[in-house]
Amino acid sequence: MALQKLSPTVIEGLTQIPLLKDLPADLIASILNVAQRRAVEEGSAFFFQGDPAEKVYVLLEGRVKLFQLTPDGQQVLLRVIGPWSLFGAIALAHGEFYPVTAQTAQNSTALYWPVSVLMGFINKSPQLAMNALQIMAGHVQEFQDRFRELATERVERRLARAILRLTSQTGKKVPEGILLNLPITRQDLAEMTGTTLYTVSRILSQWESQGLIQSGREKIIICFPHGLVNIAEDLPARQT
Amino acid sequence: MTDYSFTPETSVNDLVQKWPQVIPVFIQFHMACVGCSMSAFETLEDAANIYAIDPQLFMQRLEEAIRESSPAV
Numbered sequence: 001m002a003l004q005k006l007s008p009t010v011i012e013g014l015t016q017i018p019l020l021k022d023l024p025a026d027l028i029a030s031i032l033n034v035a036q037r038r039a040v041e042e043g044s045a046f047f048f049q050g051d052p053a054e055k056v057y058v059l060l061e062g063r064v065k066l067f068q069l070t071p072d073g074q075q076v077l078l079r080v081i082g083p084w085s086l087f088g089a090i091a092l093a094h095g096e097f098y099p100v101t102a103q104t105a106q107n108s109t110a111l112y113w114p115v116s117v118l119m120g121f122i123n124k125s126p127q128l129a130m131n132a133l134q135i136m137a138g139h140v141q142e143f144q145d146r147f148r149e150l151a152t153e154r155v156e157r158r159l160a161r162a163i164l165r166l167t168s169q170t171g172k173k174v175p176e177g178i179l180l181n182l183p184i185t186r187q188d189l190a191e192m193t194g195t196t197l198y199t200v201s202r203i204l205s206q207w208e209s210q211g212l213i214q215s216g217r218e219k220i221i222i223c224f225p226h227g228l229v230n231i232a233e234d235l236p237a238r239q240t
Numbered sequence: 241m242t243d244y245s246f247t248p249e250t251s252v253n254d255l256v257q258k259w260p261q262v263i264p265v266f267i268q269f270h271m272a273c274v275g276c277s278m279s280a281f282e283t284l285e286d287a288a289n290i291y292a293i294d295p296q297l298f299m300q301r302l303e304e305a306i307r308e309s310s311p312a313v
Contacts, residue, residue, distance in 0.1 A: 167278070178281045229278055
C-alpha cells in the first residue's frame with residue numbers, strides 16, 4: 001500500500017505506537033509503505049482462533065475483542081483493544097495458529113503486514129525486535145496479573161462468603177471473636193468453594209497472619225469479622 | 241413509655257431489628273452493617289470503631305433517629 005494513502009494524522013499516530021518507537025524515520029516510512037489496509041464490519045472477524053497466523057495487525061480505528069472459545073463453546077474474553085494496538089503479534093513468535101479470535105465490536109480498520117515482510121525488517125533492526133519483545137512482555141505481565149486475580153482473589157471471596165454464611169448460621173461469640181461452631185475441615189471448605197485443600201490452607205494461613213481469623217483443626221474463629229466481610233463483599237475502601 | 245435503652249454493647253442486629261428507623265443512620269455513615277451476616281456479632285461500639293466514627297456521636301444519632309420517629313410520650 002502506498003504511504004500517501006494514509007493521512008498525515010494517521011502517519012503521525014503510527015510513529016507513536018510502541019512497535020515503531022525510536023525507529024529512524026526512513027525505516028518507519030518503509031514499514032508503513034508496505035502495510036496493507038483492511039476494513040472489517042462490526043461483528044465480523046479479522047481472524048479466527050485456529051487460523052494460520054500469517055499476518056500482524058495494528059488497529060487504526062474501531063474496537064476489537066480478542067477471545068477464545070472453550071471446547072464446549074463458552075467464550076472467554078481476553079482483552080478489548082482500541083486504535084494503535086498491535087494484535088496477532090503471535091505470528092512474529094513463530095506461532096503457527098492464532099490462539100484467539102479477533103472480532104470487531106465496531107466497524108474497524110487495521111493495517112497489516114504479512115509476517116514474512118515484517119520479519120524482514122526485524123532482521124535488520126534490533127530496535128524493532130526489541131519493541132516487539134517489549135509489547136509481548138507487556139502482555140505476559142498483564143496476563144500474569146489476571147491469572148493471579150483468577151487464582152487467588154476470586155477464591156478468596158468465595159471462601160470468605162462460605163465462612164461468613166456458616167458463621168451467621170452457627171456462630172458463637174467467644175472472647176477471641178466469633179467461633180464457627182461446627183466441625184468443618186479444610187477439605188469441606190475446599191469442596192464448598194470449588195477449590196483445592198491446598199488453596200484453602202494457604203488462604204486461611206494468610207488470613208491468620210493478617211489477624212482476621214484463628215484456625216485450628218476443624219475450628220475457625222473469626223477475630224475481625226469486618227475484614228472478612230470486606231473480602232467477601234468487595235466493599236469500597238473506606239475514606240478516612 | 242417507650243424503652244430507648246440500648247448501649248454501646250447492644251448488637252447491631254438487635255438494634256436494627258428493634259428499631260428499623262435507625263437504618264438511615266448507618267447509611268449516612270456509609271456503613272455496610274445493615275443486612276450484613278456479621279451484624280448479630282458486632283456491637284454498636286465495634287461498628288463505630290471499625291468505621292472510625294466517634295462512638296458518642298454515633299450513639300447520639302441513633303438515639304435521635306429513634307426519638308424522632310417515635311410518637312411523643
